[in-house]
Amino acid sequence: xxxxxxxxxxxxxxxxxxxxxxxxxxxxxxxxxxxxxxxxxxxxxxxxxxxxxxxxxxxxxxxxxxxxxxxxxxxxxxxxxxxxxxxxxxxxxxxxxxxxxxxxxxxxxxxxxxxxxxxxxxxxxxxxxxxxxxxxxxxxxxxxxxxxxxxxxxxxxxxxxxxxxxxxxxxxxxxxxxxxxxxxxxxxxxxxxxxxxxxxxxxxxxxxxxxxxxxxxxxxxxxxxxxxxxxxxxxxxxxx
Amino acid sequence: xxxxxxxxxxxxxxxxxxxxxxxxxxxxxxxxxxxxxxxxxxxxxxxxxxxxxxxxxxxxxxxxxxxxxxxxxxxxxxxxxxxxxxxxxxxxxxxxxxxxxxxxxxxxxxxxxxxxxxxxxxxxxxxxxxxxxxxxxxxxxxxxxxxxxxxxxxxxxxxxxxxxxxxxxxxxxxxxxxxxxxxxxxxxxxxxxxxxxxxxxxxxxxxxxxxxxxxxx
Amino acid sequence: xxxxxxxxxxxxxxxxxxxxxxxxxxxxxxxxxxxxxxxxxxxxxxxxxxxxxxxxxxxxxxxxxxxxxxxxxxxxxxxxxxxxxxxxxxxxxxxxxxxxxxxxxxxxxxxxxxxxxxxxxxxxxxxxxxxxxxxxxxxxxxxxxxxxxxxxxxxxxxxxxxxxxxxxxxxxxxxxxxxxxxxxxxxxxxxxxxxxxxxxxxxxxxxxxxxxxxxxxxx
Numbered sequence: 001x002x003x004x005x006x007x008x009x010x011x012x013x014x015x016x017x018x019x020x021x022x023x024x025x026x027x028x029x030x031x032x033x034x035x036x037x038x039x040x041x042x043x044x045x046x047x048x049x050x051x052x053x054x055x056x057x058x059x060x061x062x063x064x065x066x067x068x069x070x071x072x073x074x075x076x077x078x079x080x081x082x083x084x085x086x087x088x089x090x091x092x093x094x095x096x097x098x099x100x101x102x103x104x105x106x107x108x109x110x111x112x113x114x115x116x117x118x119x120x121x122x123x124x125x126x127x128x129x130x131x132x133x134x135x136x137x138x139x140x141x142x143x144x145x146x147x148x149x150x151x152x153x154x155x156x157x158x159x160x161x162x163x164x165x166x167x168x169x170x171x172x173x174x175x176x177x178x179x180x181x182x183x184x185x186x187x188x189x190x191x192x193x194x195x196x197x198x199x200x201x202x203x204x205x206x207x208x209x210x211x212x213x214x215x216x217x218x219x220x221x222x223x224x225x226x227x228x229x230x231x232x233x234x235x236x237x238x239x240x
Numbered sequence: 241x242x243x244x245x246x247x248x249x250x251x252x253x254x255x256x257x258x259x260x261x262x263x264x265x266x267x268x269x270x271x272x273x274x275x276x277x278x279x280x281x282x283x284x285x286x287x288x289x290x291x292x293x294x295x296x297x298x299x300x301x302x303x304x305x306x307x308x309x310x311x312x313x314x315x316x317x318x319x320x321x322x323x324x325x326x327x328x329x330x331x332x333x334x335x336x337x338x339x340x341x342x343x344x345x346x347x348x349x350x351x352x353x354x355x356x357x358x359x360x361x362x363x364x365x366x367x368x369x370x371x372x373x374x375x376x377x378x379x380x381x382x383x384x385x386x387x388x389x390x391x392x393x394x395x396x397x398x399x400x401x402x403x404x405x406x407x408x409x410x411x412x413x414x415x416x417x418x419x420x421x422x423x424x425x426x427x428x429x430x431x432x433x434x435x436x437x438x439x440x441x442x443x444x445x446x447x448x449x450x451x452x453x454x455x456x457x
Numbered sequence: 458x459x460x461x462x463x464x465x466x467x468x469x470x471x472x473x474x475x476x477x478x479x480x481x482x483x484x485x486x487x488x489x490x491x492x493x494x495x496x497x498x499x500x501x502x503x504x505x506x507x508x509x510x511x512x513x514x515x516x517x518x519x520x521x522x523x524x525x526x527x528x529x530x531x532x533x534x535x536x537x538x539x540x541x542x543x544x545x546x547x548x549x550x551x552x553x554x555x556x557x558x559x560x561x562x563x564x565x566x567x568x569x570x571x572x573x574x575x576x577x578x579x580x581x582x583x584x585x586x587x588x589x590x591x592x593x594x595x596x597x598x599x600x601x602x603x604x605x606x607x608x609x610x611x612x613x614x615x616x617x618x619x620x621x622x623x624x625x626x627x628x629x630x631x632x633x634x635x636x637x638x639x640x641x642x643x644x645x646x647x648x649x650x651x652x653x654x655x656x657x658x659x660x661x662x663x664x665x666x667x668x669x670x671x672x673x674x675x676x
Contacts, residue, residue: 068669068672122626122629123626125622125625125626126626126627128622129619129622129623129626132619132622132623133609133610133613133619133623135614136610136613136614136615136616136619137613137614138256138257138258138614139255139256139257141297145672145673146609146613146673148672149605149609149665149669149672149673150609150623152665152669153605153606153627153665154626156661156665157626157627157630160630160654160657160658160661161626161629161630163630163650163653163654164629164630164633164634164654165629165630165633167637167650167651167654168633168637223258226258227255227258227260230258230259230260231253231260231263231264234259234260234263234449234450235263235264235449235450235451236449237283237448237449237450238263238283238447238448238449238450238451238453290539293539293542293543294542295539295542295543316545316671317545319542319543319544319545320543320544320545322543323543324539324540324542324543325540326536326539326540327536331536331537331540332468332472332531332534332537333534334471334472334475334476335468335471335472335475339471343464343468344544346460346464347461347464347544347546348544371475384540387540393543
């Protein structure tokens with residue numbers, strides 16, 4: 001009962017929170033002294049990056065690990081990993097676009113060799129590679145195993161890529177919301193708007209994931225129905 | 241069901257990209273038996289042999305081979321206990337006959353001293369140091385047999401072994417099969433047509449549409 | 458595991474020694490790529506560039522892709538895969554063996570290309586020799602990663618084109634740390650953090666390979 005209710009409310013609540021973020025970010029919060037209206041991207045870019053790099057990539061990695069673990073191995077885990085990685089690709093692209101829009105007036109160029117930007121782009125190629133790997137293998141078990149191993153390898157690569165690029169060169173501004181000792185840098189309505197944006201985009205991820213999962217489920221049902229037909233046809237070959 | 245069955249399949253289905261290569265095979269093979277699987281191209285002969293070798297997964301139904309469950313068991317252990325001779329040739333082309341056999345022997349922890357004996361038995365002594373890619377199709381088939389003789393598996397799975405063998409080769413092969421079965425191993429081979437040999441009395445399984453449609457002993 | 462690793466490595470190296478794909482196909486490609494790098498820099502910079510270490514690693518990386526494809530192709534000739542599968546080899550041993558053979562082939566290629574970089578791109582010989590240990594470890598990590606990614610893509614649709622898409626992002630940190638180590642060696646600079654990246658990557662790939670290569674082989 002509670003599960004059904006939460007599933008039914010997921011979409012409307014997400015939309016309401018996204019609308020609230022938009023309203024607060026555009027009209028209620030003040031512009032920045034230095035960055036002006038550009039600072040309003042803080043209510044979009046960090047939340048999208050959070051979903052892209054942690055929530056969706058993390059979900060795909062955990063689901064892949066659960067698929068590889070024999071006790072929890074099931075096609076449900078494979079489907080969750082696949083759907084989460086697809087959503088991750090969308091959010092990584094959005095992260096790069098919003099980051100680039102923010103970077104243009106700050107750095108003067110659309111692309112800078114900044115550590116986080118570069119490692120996010122590399123991560124994007126990894127996520128696209130995951131989807132390409134899935135397309136290259138028709139057999140469901142083969143596909144599930146290979147993509148799960150690739151997801152785990154990618155997750156291991158994330159910190160290696162991050163630190164190598166970070167040490168290579170960094171131009172990016174410091175942490176936006178927290179300083180190194182976890183002191184909140186922005187206050188009042190700005191902090192609340194930021195918090196709401198994180199919740200809204202996280203819920204958006206789960207909403208999209210659920211929709212994509214349902215689509216995959218219905219595709220699997222269609223495949224099962226097609227399989228029953230092809231089994232029947234194959235058996236009839238023997239009867240001729 | 242008999243107690244000493246080496247192969248037991250119950251409604252075995254094997255899929256490849258959603259296509260049913262095997263569409264529900266029921267089969268029981270006794271230990272020490274010789275069986276020939278016949279059928280047209282695409283009927284499912286090779287797929288059945290590959291399933292028995294643990295080279296493809298069972299998609300539906302149940303089955304066990306040499307006591308290893310095809311769904312729950314360790315397929316690597318199964319593969320170690322069967323011998324496979326494919327019709328495409330089976331070896332590293334850039335290694336010689338001796339090197340290929342030495343690799344297999346060492347991998348299985350068997351002595352390499354038996355190599356010359358098995359090569360002599362299949363009539364390849366004069367080609368023992370020739371690289372595999374320089375062998376004819378029939379000689380490659382003989383190399384495949386020597387690989388199996390070296391391994392002495394419980395279950396021999398031979399995919400169209402008579403292809404590319406001349407008359408002398410076929411006679412030799414019939415004799416070898418007789419010895420192997422007499423030695424207690426189980427043999428399953430695929431062929432387009434039933435065996436012509438009068439010395440062997442195999443069970444003939446006809447496969448069509450991914451199922452066994454006739455079974456003649 | 459170690460016994461199987463030796464067996465597989467010796468087999469791969471023997472096949473390589475006999476087929477001479479490395480000598481007649483891969484190294485000429487690497488030499489040409491080095492020359493092209495010089496041409497791409499233009500006449501002013503070709504012989505006086507600080508880009509030498511980076512170009513060396515870029516060329517080595519493309520050579521590595523060819524070698525990874527070759528390492529997997531050995532196992533994929535029709536029928537070989539099935540026959541070898543029935544040997545039931547320990548997958549961790551197979552992974553380590555193929556990694557070792559690939560690493561040795563990459564080390565040979567690396568040394569030849571390093572000579573090429575000294576000759577063509579005028580990279581300082583003394584610095585190149587100082588960079589040699591880091592080059593060998595970086596190429597070892599590439600070999601471990603390459604064996605894993607090669608097995609991941611092997612046999613799939615468009616395997617040859619899929620391999621670079623999957624492998625290059627993983628090679629990016631190796632390229633960065635390799636290039637930085639090499640540049641540091643040329644300039645006598647500090648390089649401990651680049652060793653951290655390469656060693657962590659090497660250990661991670663070896664660990665994942667030993668644990669999960671069997672999952673890939675089963676498929």
